[in-house]
Amino acid sequence: MVQRCNWALTGSKFLCDYHDNEWGKKTTNARDIFEILSLEIMQAGLNWDLVLKKRQAFRNAFDNFEINKVAAYDTAKMEELSCNAAIIRNKRKITAIVNNAQVALQLRREGTSLSEFIWRLADNKSIINNWEYAEQVPSKTLFSEKVASELQKKGFKFVGPTIVYSFLQAIGIINDHLSYCSFKNY
Template sequence: MKRCNWANINELMKNYHDNEWAKPIYEDKIFFEFLILESMQAGLSWDIVLKKRENFRVAFDNFDYQKIASYGKNKIDELMKNKGIIRNQLKIKAAINNAKQFIEIIKQYNSFSKYIWSFVNNKPIINELKSDKDILSSSLLSDKISNELKKCGFKFVGTTIIYSFLQATGIINDHINDCFVKNKY
């Protein structure tokens, strides 16, 4: 089976690639999970984040944005002591802030899913890529969404983070053309 080369690092990455990456999602909770994980990845490798994913799940109350929005100083202190996650205070505070903004978008659009999918008219973008070298790190779409999220008050949502977020959630399918997962979803 041919898969995207970036996934061949280890079994965890292969499993993520084969079963999650670029699979369209529509559940707000999963969107929020990836928003946290992608923002935590800034400056690090995705492999590091995946290895800590379950620790994040426990530390961040199963990615419950309602609970995270109410985190205060004590919870921030607790998270900063948690060696199982990425202990970056700016990223932790951004996760709390983003939970609040996420809730506001849900109030306005009835779901974050409806909001984010509206940028692509509810249809995934399937890029034609011959190799991993053709995969972009940003696009006009990620620029636009990044700017819109920033206007809404989100933090750690630069265009590269958002492009990765769009790939992770299946809004953009960047599997290379001969990857066995390309047309799976």
């Protein structure tokens, strides 16, 4: 019998599919990491199911999260995004995503990718937690505070320790699938 983390059972098919096929799996592609970071920023104050339902609209609006393209957005493009009813139209979040694409390009110019930068902070290893209950899973940790601080030092925006913790879970640096979950990979 397939068992899932409790949160994967509380929303739509999008949420369940995301849990089963993406969440907690090691992600190293810089574009994919940028997409997840951007979606995590959009999710702040909202719920992940809503963001997943709008994911294709986000991809369409943000040129499939191609870092080079997003980094080149000008004021007119950001205004267009803030009027796009298919996505979350928060101007601060949109501005942060464009800024973060520019910072990711700067990392590349310095000889590293967004993926390499993030994974290096984790010594290129996943942290596998063995929580029994959803209530045990923290919303932030000292490690997410450290990563948030390092991202902020580089110039990333909208990357507090709670958003970063969720981001690290999403890309597999932190594996918080509950101990009984059929999708926990060791």
